[in-house]
Amino acid sequence: MSDFPMTWQLGDRSVNRVGYGAMQLAGPGVFGPPRDRDQAIAVLREAVASGVNHIDTCDYYGPHVVNQIIREALYPYPGDLMLVTKVGAKRDEAGAWLPAFTPDEIEAAVHDNLRNLGLEVIHAVNLRVMGDGGHGLSEGTIAPQFERLARLREQGLIRHLGISNATATQIEEARGIAPVVCVQNHYNLAHRDDDAVIDSLAEARIAYVPFFPLGGFSPLQSGTLDTVAQQLGATPMQVALAWLLQRSPNILLIPGTSSLGHLRENLAVRELVLPDDAVATLNGIAG
Template identity: 60%
Template sequence: MAIEVTTGHSGATYRVADIDLTRMGYGAMQLAGPGTFGPPRDRDGAIAVLRAAVELGITHIDTADFYGPHLTNEIIREALWPYPEQVHIVTKVGVRRDEHGGWPHTHTPAELREEVHDNLRRLGLETLDIVNLRFDEEADFGPGAIAEQYGALAELRQQGLIRHLGLSAVDAEQIAEARCRARRVRPESLQPRPVSRR
């Protein structure tokens, strides 16, 4: 995937496929409570920060439905919906929060599909701009481990629920596996799809 970098009034931007992003985005992880768990101490303040980031020219928000859990995406929707056309949401799947605040993995195709639908519902979107499949860099999943998971997300992309797929916390071998799996997807499914926002 080619990345083109330009500089404008709001700083450097780069193009990922058919999406233009400011090089600096807003990481929404800290919008939840301490330890990224539970509600924020100041929900109104969190909403104000998101709105200020967009007003300053930030064009992408990095989030995940397991932040909070769920609360960060709900705050993003409350602050920014309906989303300005230039704002893009980048989210992650592959982890959930348990009742103790732990971060267990969710790597079955069924779990990943559920996470994508949870992100769509809480963010108020019909299509997610970018979904990153997250793996734990300290875990040993072995060769071929990423193919089934990436394939499940590629199917959701074919259905129009995801525009672009990415990877988070993976190694070079897993990147190669994902590229190999992506080549098996029908060419027409790789064409850019129009953004659908509720």
């Protein structure tokens, strides 16, 4: 077992640091139904049965499809399960990702999540800043949107708030409006723009939840990663996840997979400890 913490306080709950990201459960392009719905349900049930109590989702995965599958697979939800969603985007009929970032659209999306997940209160909602329209960041106030979420929280529809795809300035702006329990940004072994953000959030006891922990739609490819993995008798994806676990105690993993085999592989990182020399070698990948 590792000698670093394997749980983190996410709002009012302690969650296991190895969680699950549900985006891969939709059809190709995160659009429409999955190729194998039974398998999607089996992945979710096995994740929870194996100790996952933090699942990241969104009503625009599918759209609606992923939340509905989560409900079918897991409802009534275990008492310790934290379902975290995000609002701020929508899909068109062809599957394109569009901003849905007015305060009224934000509020409507919260209600969509409540309905499709079958919840009266959502455990946590991230405001997903659309930035440049994709996964890039752009500055600009998030106050009108975050204030609306803060109001929904005060009304009791949301327990905790977070922010996603946000700059350091936007994170600070959100924290000035309401408590922020998690930040979900693009980060992995090869994409380390948020190093300073992670460290300052750790000091503030705020969770950092990297999206694309394995590289996303094009999983990480690195000769160095392959070599380290081979030396440790692990797979490259396991080493990439283990590196994140050791990077900072406030990092929560939400690797996405539609495969039971990959789920098992990813959960096994709970037992994988990287020696210091392997960490030093891996640190060189971001270069």
